[in-house]
Amino acid sequence: AQSVTQLGSHVSVSEGALVLLRCNYSSSVPPYLFWYVQYPNQGLQLLLKYTTGATLVKGINGFEAEFKKSETSFHLTKPSAHMSDAAEYFCAVSGTGGFKTIFGAGTRLFVKA
Amino acid sequence: DAGVTQSPTHLIKTRGQQVTLRCSPKSGHDTVSWYQQALGQGPQFIFQYYEEEERQRGNFPDRFSGHQFPNYSSELNVNALLLGDSALYLCASSLRGTSNEQFFGPGTRLTVL
Numbered sequence: 001a002q003s004v005t006q007l008g009s010h011v012s013v014s015e016g017a018l019v020l021l022r023c024n025y026s027s028s029v030p031p032y033l034f035w036y037v038q039y040p041n042q043g044l045q046l047l048l049k050y051t052t053g054a055t056l057v058k059g060i061n062g063f064e065a066e067f068k069k070s071e072t073s074f075h076l077t078k079p080s081a082h083m084s085d086a087a088e089y090f091c092a093v094s095g096t097g098g099f100k101t102i103f104g105a106g107t108r109l110f111v112k113a
Numbered sequence: 114d115a116g117v118t119q120s121p122t123h124l125i126k127t128r129g130q131q132v133t134l135r136c137s138p139k140s141g142h143d144t145v146s147w148y149q150q151a152l153g154q155g156p157q158f159i160f161q162y163y164e165e166e167e168r169q170r171g172n173f174p175d176r177f178s179g180h181q182f183p184n185y186s187s188e189l190n191v192n193a194l195l196l197g198d199s200a201l202y203l204c205a206s207s208l209r210g211t212s213n214e215q216f217f218g219p220g221t222r223l224t225v226l
Contacts, residue, residue, distance in 0.1 A: 100171065103156045
């Protein structure tokens with residue numbers, strides 16, 4: 001079975017500050033891990049993914065995430081927040097080559113000027 | 114290159130009615146997954162279609178059914194609508210029966226009165 005826990009339903013940062021969104025997962029098989037972003041009234045856009053190989057994954061818009069197997073974590077970071085980063089962020093897990101993707105409940109990011 | 118498209122954008126139905134939602138996958142993709150996203154929650158996996166067959170199903174009742182056509186487009190049907198079926202329904206496409214890199218459509222907002 002697989003599950004995802006996103007710590008913090010809301011995160012608020014100042015523009016230019018570090019963004020850290022936390023995600024822990026549970027998986028009985030080697031996981032594939034994803035971060036998606038959702039802007040209001042839109043679908044989901046893939047930010048980055050981990051499948052195999054390098055554990056530090058770089059994505060679009062300056063985001064990156066590190067897969068830490070020992071901590072079962074896949075936290076999302078960005079060194080400097082921009083107003084346009086304000087959105088809902090979802091962490092997700094699927095099994096290697098699997099069909100089903102399990103999403104976390106989401107973290108809404110607020111960016112203050 | 115067209116991305117994932119969904120129709121209609123919005124839909125209002127009453128309890129007990131039936132609804133059909135449609136999805137066209139991204140060009141070159143052959144796999145379609147459907148998700149239900151209730152307000153303030155993460156997407157929940159309904160089912161996935163590959164090679165015109167349902168490959169895996171989430172925890173949804175038989176009132177939710179689907180179909181995939183030879184051109185890879187897909188329909189989601191929901192019978193005997195309940196108030197709790199009100200949600201954003203997202204379609205995602207991918208390659209070869211996996212969910213390793215899914216592209217999402219903008220969704221269909223279903224309201225059940």
